[in-house]
Structure formats: structure tokens, C-alpha cells
Amino acid sequence: MSRRPSPTRDRGIPEATVARLPLYLRALTGLAERGIATVSSEDLAAAAGVNSAKLRKDLSHLGSYGTRGVGYEVEYLVYQISRELGLTQDWAVAIVGVGNLGRALANYGGFVSRGFRVAALLDADPEVVGDTIAGLNVVHIDELETVIKRRGVSIVVLATPAQAAQAVCDRVVNAGVTSILNFAPVVLSVPESVEVRKVDLSIELQILAFHEQRKADRESGGPLMAVENQ
Known part of the structure; x- marks a missing residue:
């Protein structure tokens, strides 16, 4: 399974800018929901928690410079950032590890509105396998590779215990997945072609x-x- 290269990376957009784009998108989405059509760089920067000079530089990488005296058109900027982040597509996500954290992630309703669809839940515990969570049956981890292929999984979320994370990660990578969100409290070893984002609450x-x-x-x-x- 191959994944299209990130348009932001192809265009030389700095990783620090990419990391801030979701903050801008969240702020813009809130403005759009309130019916606000345009926003100044100062107001958008304040809503996103950054300074306005940094915001203007970030958005310039997208080719968006705003209009003097008017600011940025909210709906167009939402589309522009969503496109750059790849959120105009439907990304199938598998969650491996359906403990308390995995269940909470599976039940989170915000994924769909942001372009992500939880397509599979997997676990090794026979007491959990077969449960229905958020409309999905929990599948045994033995079927990981088959599920990834059959359901077109592009992103895997690891919510496993630390001792199991690397072995599961290796299987995920061998199955062709190149994007992993890791909640396990361990540093994963992966090939350079694989993107890992680590979330460590502790x-x-x-x-x-x-x-x-x-x-x-x-x-x-x-x-x-x-x-x-x-």
C-alpha cells in the first residue's frame, strides 16, 4: 500500500508551519460556525494562540496573503488549509488497543468532521474481541494485516501497552501503513519513510x-x- 506524498512537504512548507495549520483551522472553523465571513490576521492569531507576524508568514506559504483592510476570507481559508492538510479526502483509521483510551478515541465524534473515519478496532484481549464500540466490532490483533488491506487503512493509532507497541508497529509498517499516531509510552523504531506522531500525556x-x-x-x-x- 502506498500513500500520496504530503502536498505541504512537496511544496517546501516548514514542519513548524504544518504543526500550526490545525490551530488555524480550528479557530477558523469556530469563526465560520458563528457566521463570521472575514477575519483580520490579528484576530485570527489571537484565536489560534500565536502572534500575527508568525501567522501571516505561515499563511504566505499557502499563497494566502489576505486583503489589506479586510483580512482573510474565513470559508476560503478553511478550504485552503483543509486541502493542504489532506482533509478534503476520507482517511481510514485503525485503532489498535481498545482499553479505556482506545474506547474514548473510538467514541470521539470529532474525527468525521475533520476528514478521518475510524474503520477498524483491534485488540489482543479475548474479553474485548467481539465487543461493539461506536458501531464497530473489535477484531482480534491476529487479523491486523488483513483488516488494514481490506478496509483501506491509511493511519494507525497505537493505544497498546508499552511492551506490545514495537511489535505491533512492525506489523503495521510491514502491512504498508506509513502514518502512525502513537499513544504508547515508548519511542518506536521505524524506517525513515514512516511518519510517527507521539502523544505522551504523562x-x-x-x-x-x-x-x-x-x-x-x-x-x-x-x-x-x-x-x-x-
């Missing part, structure tokens, strides 16, 4: 804890303040 929480500690130290005049005052 790391994100640790980063938040770090900032909370910094704020607490400043307020109390603790260790951080002592270091900064040296």
Missing part, C-alpha cells in the same frame, strides 16, 4: 507541573527566586 503533565512549580517558587521566594537573584 510528559505533557510533567511539563505543566514544571511551570506550576516555577510559579509557586516565584510566589514563595523559594529555590527558583534564589537562583535568579544570584
